[in-house]
Amino acid sequence: MDEGIKKVIVDCSGGADQALGLAYAAACREELEIIGITVSEGNALLADAVGYTLDMAEFFGLSVPIASGEAGREREELPLQRISILPEDFPKGSAKDVGKPAWELLHELLEREEGVSLVAMGPLTNLAQLLERYPESKEKIQEILLVGGAGCESDVTMAAEYNFYLDPDAAKKVLEAKIPTVLCTLDAGLYAGLTRSQICKLGQMGGPAAQRLSDLLVRMMEYPVYQVQPRIPVLGAMPVMYLVHPEIFSGEKLAAYVDCSRGICRGRSLLDRRYLLDEETLHVKVLWKAQATAFQEHLIEGIFALDEILL
Numbered sequence: 001m002d003e004g005i006k007k008v009i010v011d012c013s014g015g016a017d018q019a020l021g022l023a024y025a026a027a028c029r030e031e032l033e034i035i036g037i038t039v040s041e042g043n044a045l046l047a048d049a050v051g052y053t054l055d056m057a058e059f060f061g062l063s064v065p066i067a068s069g070e071a072g073r074e075r076e077e078l079p080l081q082r083i084s085i086l087p088e089d090f091p092k093g094s095a096k097d098v099g100k101p102a103w104e105l106l107h108e109l110l111e112r113e114e115g116v117s118l119v120a121m122g123p124l125t126n127l128a129q130l131l132e133r134y135p136e137s138k139e140k141i142q143e144i145l146l147v148g149g150a151g152c153e154s155d156v157t158m159a160a161e162y163n164f165y166l167d168p169d170a171a172k173k174v175l176e177a178k179i180p181t182v183l184c185t186l187d188a189g190l191y192a193g194l195t196r197s198q199i200c201k202l203g204q205m206g207g208p209a210a211q212r213l214s215d216l217l218v219r220m221m222e223y224p225v226y227q228v229q230p231r232i233p234v235l236g237a238m239p240v241m242y243l244v245h246p247e248i249f250s251g252e253k254l255a256a257y258v259d260c261s262r263g264i265c266r267g268r269s270l271l272d273r274r275y276l277l278d279e280e281t282l283h284v285k286v287l288w289k290a291q292a293t294a295f296q297e298h299l300i301e302g303i304f305a306l307d308e309i310l311l
Helices: 016-027 046-059 102-112 125-133 135-140 162-166 168-176 196-205 208-221 235-244 292-310
Strands: 006-012 032-039 066-068 116-120 141-147 181-184 249-253 255-258 269-272 284-290
Touching: 006 016, 006 102, 006 235, 016 032, 016 046, 016 208, 016 235, 016 292, 032 046, 032 102, 032 235, 046 066, 046 208, 066 102, 102 116, 102 125, 102 135, 116 235, 125 135, 125 168, 135 141, 141 235, 162 168, 168 255, 181 235, 196 208, 196 292, 208 292, 235 284, 235 292, 255 284, 284 292
Parallel strands: 006 032, 006 116, 032 066, 116 141, 141 181, 181 284
Antiparallel strands: 249 284, 255 269
């Protein structure tokens, strides 16, 4: 394999934006090699998220091992009802879960491969369990690119971003591991989205993959929270986009923490710039903005390219 191709493990939890991210990763075959996929509970209950991910992976031509994590332990405390956005007509494939826990697959892949980047699109439960069971694994991870946290924005509560809120203890453990990390915040996500016109054209002009992804995003457009926004956010595509096109993002290295309390600030990301810290000592790069037009162009071109690969 070309030495310039980055090896990637994707950790996801269902959702239209994560389908876009997985599809874009599958399209960037000259830059990325997906070597495995793990699934956590997040945008859907675990069983739905696993089935959804298996179907997506097969539909996008990904023949890689897939493993699932644990069902949520605090489901009754979630402030929003989880909705599985898997359409009834999404083709049911023959892809299978490898039958081992997500952290076990992560450990095996990291032991076998070198220079692996972990792309986490949902809650960080699986990564935290990996670090808890195999603390030595952190030396094998080249970098973690995750969707989580916020500076000025929030979504699930007035203080917290969804992924960090679902499992703040996991987010805390991952950030404290001192692994080089890129934090794709909700703030940057405001720039990382597609317009309604682009979504419709994606379905009208593209092949099977583009049409399926357009259908998923059209369903998202029906949610009240998105009806007033100029762009439909596709946060799951951000970490993949950063791997391939880091030049379209801007951010800074900061000290990063997570509030794990049981109060109203549970899950809040604390991004500290109070002190003039040496950037060499900081391991978390926080992304604040993305060039919206460039993000849209790269993503749409990637989806059309994926259709050409699949056809």
